[in-house]
Amino acid sequence: MVCTKCEKKLSKLAAPDPFQSSSASIKEGSRKVGENKLLSRPGSSKNRFQPYQGKCKDCKQSVTQNKAKYCHGCAYKKGICSICGKQVLDTTGYVMSSK
Numbered sequence: 001m002v003c004t005k006c007e008k009k010l011s012k013l014a015a016p017d018p019f020q021s022s023s024a025s026i027k028e029g030s031r032k033v034g035e036n037k038l039l040s041r042p043g044s045s046k047n048r049f050q051p052y053q054g055k056c057k058d059c060k061q062s063v064t065q066n067k068a069k070y071c072h073g074c075a076y077k078k079g080i081c082s083i084c085g086k087q088v089l090d091t092t093g094y095v096m097s098s099k
Contacts, residue, residue, distance in 0.1 A: 001072070002065075003081040003088050009067055 002010065054063040056071040063071050068082045075082035077096050079089035 001076045001080070001082055001088050002085050003084065005086075006081055006083040009083055010065065 003093060037069040054066070054068055055061065056063055056074055057069050058074045061071045061073075063069075063082070067083060069085055070078075070080065070082045072082060077091070079087060083090050
């Protein structure tokens, strides 16, 4: 669960959309054959997903989103945004299991 403010912080796709690219950019030589776009971008090392970097504040399980504070399970149980921790959903009327 992510709030509307944090939707902009979600990770982007590594490969560019082939229908958005123009043939002029290919002719200029800016693209290389077999180039990994995720690794070749400037500043890509800070934007890359680090799978063992983030841990959930509650259960210490690794999170699946960059800059997330809570895993999906804990965020759903509490009804909070997994990135900023803001209350998104009122879970008082729901039957939530303790596991």
